[in-house]
Amino acid sequence: MEAADRITTATAAGTARPGVTPGPAPAAPGAGASAAAARAYAESMARTRWGGDGREVREEDVGDLLLVVSELVTNAIRHGDGLAGFEARPTDEGLWIAVHDNSTVVPRAVDAFPTTHPGGGYGWPLVARLARDIAVDLRPGGGKTISALVPLRAAVP
Numbered sequence: 712m713e714a715a716d717r718i719t720t721a722t723a724a725g726t727a728r729p730g731v732t733p734g735p736a737p738a739a740p741g742a743g744a745s746a747a748a749a750r751a752y753a754e755s756m757a758r759t760r761w762g763g764d765g766r767e768v769r770e771e772d773v774g775d776l777l778l779v780v781s782e783l784v785t786n787a788i789r790h791g792d793g794l795a796g797f798e799a800r801p802t803d804e805g806l807w808i809a810v811h812d813n814s815t816v817v818p819r820a821v822d823a824f825p826t827t828h829p830g831g832g833y834g835w836p837l838v839a840r841l842a843r844d845i846a847v848d849l850r851p852g853g854g855k856t857i858s859a860l861v862p863l864r865a866a867v868p
Contacts, residue, residue, distance in 0.1 A: 740797045746784040749797045753780045753808060757863055761801035767866035775841045776806055776861045782834035783857055787812035795854055805863040807844075813854040817847050 740748040753776055762768040780799075787794045791812025798809040818835050839845065842859035849855050 739799060740794075742793070742795050744784075744794055744797060746781050746788070749784045749794075749810075750777050750780050752797065753777065753799045753806060756799045756801060757806050761806055761863055762865075769864045769866045772805075772861075772863045776808075776863070779838050779842050779859060779861050780808060780810075782838050783808070783810040783859070786810075786818075786834055787857075790814065790816070791854070802860065805861050807858065807860050809856050809858040811850065811854060811856045815849055815853065815855055817849075817855065818857070 740752050754773060757768050757773055757776055784794055784797065787810050791814040793813050794810070795813050796809075796811035798807075798811075800807045838859065842861050844858075844860040846858050847855055848858070
């Protein structure tokens with residue numbers, strides 16, 4: 712994929728990204744979970760783990776996070792032969808998420824929103840606009856992981 716897309720594709724497994732806050736996270740939604748469960752988990756992580764110690768997260772950033780999670784999890788369910796797992800970890804810059812599915816098909820690069828309405832195709836461009844450090848890693852046992860950093864900012868008091 713082209714560098715301008717801010718999306719990288721790798722052929723080896725690995726979901727660890729630089730800057731991810733170390734330490735165990737609470738149990739995340741697993742295989743077969745719904746987009747709603749993944750959204751609830753990601754929002755909880757953003758509000759409690761990233762925004763802890765009296766720091767509130769901006770509501771518009773939570774909205775962006777929920778949209779990115781919805782699109783990636785829904786795509787895993789609809790186009791990736793099912794959700795195989797979901798992770799979310801706070802970083803200094805936001806929330807790093809990883810969506811695991813059972814398909815090795817890599818999403819195509821995106822430059823713009825669709826110009827015609829074929830009934831879909833808007834999710835991946837939205838993810839590319841709202842997230843950064845997007846990576847697609849093929850997993851050794853099959854399937855792939857799409858990971859991304861969704862930036863979060865502290866709310867202005």
